[in-house]
Amino acid sequence: MTLSRRQMLVLGGGGIVALATFAAAPVPSGEPVEIAMRGTPRGERVWFSPSGLSVEAGTPLRFVNQDPANSHTCTAYHPDLFDRQRRIPSAAVPWDSDFLLPGDSFALTLTVPGVYDYYCRPHEMAAMVGRIVVGRPGDPGWEGPAPDSEDLMAEVLAAFPPVDAILARGRVQAQEAA
Structure with a gap:
């Protein structure tokens, strides 16, 4: 079937409305993110993009090192990993990607509802951290963000996007350098 230019524009306009509506909803499970x-x-500057993300439980995630100058990790804050304070839901399994060279990737699927904070081991002090919100408050077993603690620098704590902003927008981008 061939669409006319007018039909394509009408469909495209509807797509823009659908995209605007979709942005505030969690990414549905099954679609890799x-x-x-x-x-x-x-x-001189490193970050996760997006730095905040809202997804449904079971959504496959893929961390990809697109930085040509550095190796990175994606590591959950958890006592089992480098003796860090737990900043993921208590029923969740912690993860560590180990070092990813440029172009390498790491796959992960989060199934427990709640807030997951993670960091890059060599770049945490540069505030290379991120936050994933799985599900929504009120979901069975949902756990909110961990309280601020003295084991993290103020700059690192400030780099975590607020949960309400993530839920409202679906994705929050780090302040990217030009």
Whole structure:
């Protein structure tokens, strides 16, 4: 079937409305979602993109190192991993991607509702952290964000996007350098 230009424009306009509606909803499970590990060309700034993401339980995630200058990790805050304070739901399994070279990726699926905070081991002090919200408050077993603690620098705590902003927008981007 061939569509006329007018039909394509009408369909495209509807797609824009659908996309605007979709942005505030969690990404449905089954659709893989990519989270990029990024950095400036000289490596003076590093970040996850998006830094905040809302998904449904069971949504496959893929962390991809798109930074040509650095290796990165994606590591959950958890006592079983490097003796860190737990910042993921208590029933969730912690993860560590180990070092990913440029172009490498790591796959993960989160099934427990709640707030998951993670970081890049070599770049945590540069506030390379992210937050994933699985489900919504009120879902059975949902756990909110961990309280602030003294084991994280104020700059790192400030880099976590607020849960309400993630839920309202679906994705929150880190302040990316130009």
